[in-house]
Amino acid sequence: MADHYEVLGVSREATPDEIKKAYRRLARELHPDVNPGEDASERFKLVTHAYDVLSDPEQRQRYDLGGDGGGFGGAGFGGFGDIFETFFGGGGGQRAGRPRSRRERGQDALVRVTLDLKDVVFGIHRDIEVDTAVLCETCEGSCCQPGTREATCDICHGSGQIQRTVRSLLGNVVTSQPCNACQGYGTTIPYPCATCQGQGRVRARRTVSLDIPAGVETGLRLQLPGSGEVGPAGGPNGDLYLEITVTPDDVFSRDADDLLATLEVSMPDAILGTATTITSLDGDVDLEVRPGIQSGDVLTIKGRGITPLRGGTRGDLRVAVQVVTPTRLDAKERALIEDFAKKTKAPGPQLSQFHQGMFAKLRDRFRG
Template identity: 80%
Template sequence: MADHYEVLGVSRDATQDEIKKAYRKLARQLHPDVNPGEDAAERFKLVTHAYDVLSDEDSRRRYDMGGDENGGFGGGFGGFGDIFETFFGGAGGARSARPRSRRERGQDALVRVNLDLGDVVFGAHRDIEVDTAVLCETCNGSCCQEGTSPVTCDVCGGSGHVQRQVRSLLGNVVTTQPCGTCEGYGTTIPYPCGACAGQGRVRSRRTVSLDIPAGVETGLRLQLPGSGEVGRAGGPNGDLYVEVTVAPHPVFSRDGDDLLATLEVSMTDAILGTTTTIEGLDGTVDLEIRQGLQSGDVLTIGGRGITPLRGSQRGDLRVGVQVVTPTKLDSAQRKLIQDFAKKNKAPAPKLAQFQQGLFSKLRDRFRSH
């Protein structure tokens, strides 16, 4: 049997605030809408049950005094409460049982938003359409028709529990169980709201405004506390998680906070040098091409990359050079190149370390910068 404190990862003298924070953190990680795995679902049940016991002062006190996983006292024959009932006529169980609240916390919701790489540079604003449960405006979460209210259950008398007498080796044993008529609430709703069928909430599409920070990447989830589904009977809202997907860009790719691109340079510009203007994600950039530029060289433009998720110093724009050799020459051009080759007296071709094309060479150069 798992220890509730170990399940939540808190010490036995943890405060209620520490228990609540630990539960919320684990619930965000393990909720089925966020983490659909079977192991996560089982852990989510354990975490929720542990929180239910430890968040209530009475059940936590019983648990700390040696109680079982439900916060009651352990032992055979149904626990201390049932033994008390066996020898003293069942009064103890009736006094300890309490009705459960109709108000429940709403489930978390998950939506996905698609971004362009340009949105990642400075961040973006999006209005997201979310289809979730919202508070019923007709009954305002009361679950009842106008002018009516819940009435005390005439089966359990408002306790939310009923007693059953069972024969055993010790005689008649009285056990306490949730009332099947009111489902443990202690009250029934004879005239449920017609708009929400007595749930206190309805499905509706709404718009959520979201400021997406710079530096996000595919797979990142942004949390909006209290923007998920409203709970049953007007209970508190769950959280909304927004998962980001960044579409590939036809020119630029991302390396951390830097942007990478390839610049095609003619052979003559690589030899003689020149200046050019290229289009960055946030405007034009002037670029100087020095004389003797080689394929695989990397030109760095500082501060024209991506603003980091936590920080303000933008990364760099790094441009890898690919020198383009002409494939078709007329006779005059060919003669000029031949004359140049004779005067330049270039060394004969020789073997060098094998490279898997330009991009492998650029990758190595990028990593060395």
């Protein structure tokens, strides 16, 4: 007996979709109505039998383990209804005697939310307006005018499909197709709801309450299951996705869960040291500037950064110092600086050994 995989021209690892596509291609080529030759008829039988076996998970497993995977027995070609459902369509996988359901899952929705950096520190609650599909209040998803109901289709008698007999060299073959009168639902709606035109849902704006967690960042998508559009005929809601954008702050930037900023310090304060109060994103913070501080030094304030997205210890606020050299001096100020320079006898500018640490501090200051 020929190998079923070879007959269909697929590998033993082929997926169900690959097997189905291979069968449909060969069936169109070899079907007796298209190719009446005797060789084509024999090949069509082999192709049909191979598909019968490999499209059924249990038969395929037995065949892979060395069994015969079923034969031509029974009705003569085993499962011809499924074969022609695949060949002719069949309403997207709808089986004979099983009508389609009007209730379907709603589509997912995407909403873009813009936040300030301050909102990211602790998280924020937002109420947003969403234009979406909601359940029709008039018919409550039944699609029918109140006081009426669906009626069984007179054409297919509720099965959702119409059967017809096709004559071929193989004999009479019964095929099934979706009923055109009811579109495969098995029922019709004699009196559709006037509010939703028989859809079971309407377009409307609704308010969605959001609790956006701390630690989100630009490009992150949050999923809210069941908050998307309601499905046709009152089917289950899809999901709502939030795409986050965080606007740049004028003072602070972000490095993971840390906040970065630059503190400008005058030359006298850098020399003598000073105490100051800075305003962080969640309140004032007292800060000590030690005497002799240098440009590029970083002052770290623990726990004043961003709360991590999945919880944990807050990041830090890192403040890089920039000593500001005065550019305009009056005569008296210049004289004082000159007198100071003479007394300190500071050496002139000169090269020294490369210090990676100083450049790392400068790099950290401008990161984010």
